[in-house]
Amino acid sequence: MLVNNIYQTIGNTPLLKLDITAPNDVNIYAKLEMFNPGGSVKDRLGVNLIEDGLKKGKITKNTTIIEPTAGNTGIGVALAAQKYHLPVKLVVPEKFSQEKQILMKALGAQIIHTPSSQGITGAIKKAQELASEIENSYVPLQFRNPANPEAYYKTLGPEIIADLKGINVTALVAGSGSGGTFVGVTQALQEKYPDMQAITVEPEGSILNGGVEHDHRIEGIGVEFVPPFFNSINIDSVETISDDIAFYYVKWLAKNQGVFAGSSSGAALAAALRVAESLPDNSNIVTIFPDSSERYLSKGIYD
Numbered sequence: 001m002l003v004n005n006i007y008q009t010i011g012n013t014p015l016l017k018l019d020i021t022a023p024n025d026v027n028i029y030a031k032l033e034m035f036n037p038g039g040s041v042k043d044r045l046g047v048n049l050i051e052d053g054l055k056k057g058k059i060t061k062n063t064t065i066i067e068p069t070a071g072n073t074g075i076g077v078a079l080a081a082q083k084y085h086l087p088v089k090l091v092v093p094e095k096f097s098q099e100k101q102i103l104m105k106a107l108g109a110q111i112i113h114t115p116s117s118q119g120i121t122g123a124i125k126k127a128q129e130l131a132s133e134i135e136n137s138y139v140p141l142q143f144r145n146p147a148n149p150e151a152y153y154k155t156l157g158p159e160i161i162a163d164l165k166g167i168n169v170t171a172l173v174a175g176s177g178s179g180g181t182f183v184g185v186t187q188a189l190q191e192k193y194p195d196m197q198a199i200t201v202e203p204e205g206s207i208l209n210g211g212v213e214h215d216h217r218i219e220g221i222g223v224e225f226v227p228p229f230f231n232s233i234n235i236d237s238v239e240t241i242s243d244d245i246a247f248y249y250v251k252w253l254a255k256n257q258g259v260f261a262g263s264s265s266g267a268a269l270a271a272a273l274r275v276a277e278s279l280p281d282n283s284n285i286v287t288i289f290p291d292s293s294e295r296y297l298s299k300g301i302y303d
């Protein structure tokens with residue numbers, strides 16, 4: 001495959017039918033988003049956030065892009081901004097993986113840390129403060145920007161439909177951080193499969209099922225506030241997954257399927273297996289594996 005730039009390699013990731021005996025002989029299909037050039041599902045978002053800002057005139061020549069991020073969005077935004085020679089500042093809570101931060105810097109972004117105890121809410125506040133101080137700056141703000149679910153509605157959802165070649169989807173089971181991936185893919189898939197159940201996944205320590213907010217080891221999913229995008233779809237249920245179970249499946253995926261997947265993928269698989277218990281025989285679940293385990297090796301993901 002000859003390409004003229006790295007952006008042409010974003011998307012068109014494989015959809016892997018897992019070799020797993022799930023309850024009720026349910027089939028589980030996982031979209032392998034670690035195959036994107038920046039290593040995650042968020043490359044799709046980076047491009048859409050930057051191109052949406054350019055189209056709307058919010059980004060012009062030399063606009064400084066400022067974004068609060070747990071890491072993968074930062075990599076996606078830094079990659080996309082490079083195409084337009086835009087400077088990037090990423091506001092990252094300290095706790096997130098070193099690998100992601102090293103990659104953001106390698107792409108040319110500057111990192112500003114906020115205390116882990118203030119969570120993503122602290123990073124959002126800091127990004128807005130910086131934007132008020134820096135002339136000609138723009139905060140795409142993935143947590144509220146409709147260009148976030150739109151990125152997945154336009155690319156990831158249609159790809160899954162095309163990959164499946166007519167196979168029906170009984171349920172989508174996908175994690176939520178900003179909620180953009182889950183909402184955009186749900187909207188695209190439900191146009192094709194109106195009866196599809198939309199089930200999202202959160203770690204213990206996230207609030208969607210009414211739990212108390214606390215720290216968790218799973219990275220990338222979990223919310224401190226209900227994503228505003230959730231208003232535009234019907235959610236059938238939320239599966240809350242513990243760190244231990246997610247990391248069990250991270251190891252299982254490497255050892256049994258040859259798949260290096262991060263902890264939000266492990267959580268998604270655990271949730272898919274749980275959902276399978278209540279589905280009719282031979283149903284089809286689609287899930288999304290957002291990134292690779294390789295960006296969490298320093299955190300002992302396989303220990």
Ligand code: PMP
Pocket residue numbers: 040042070071072073175176177178179180181182219220221262264265290291
């Ligand atoms: N998994 C990982 C590893 C992520 O980085 C993210 C994005 N924070 C997600 C899942 C969730 O994606 P979204 O923000 O679209 O809900």
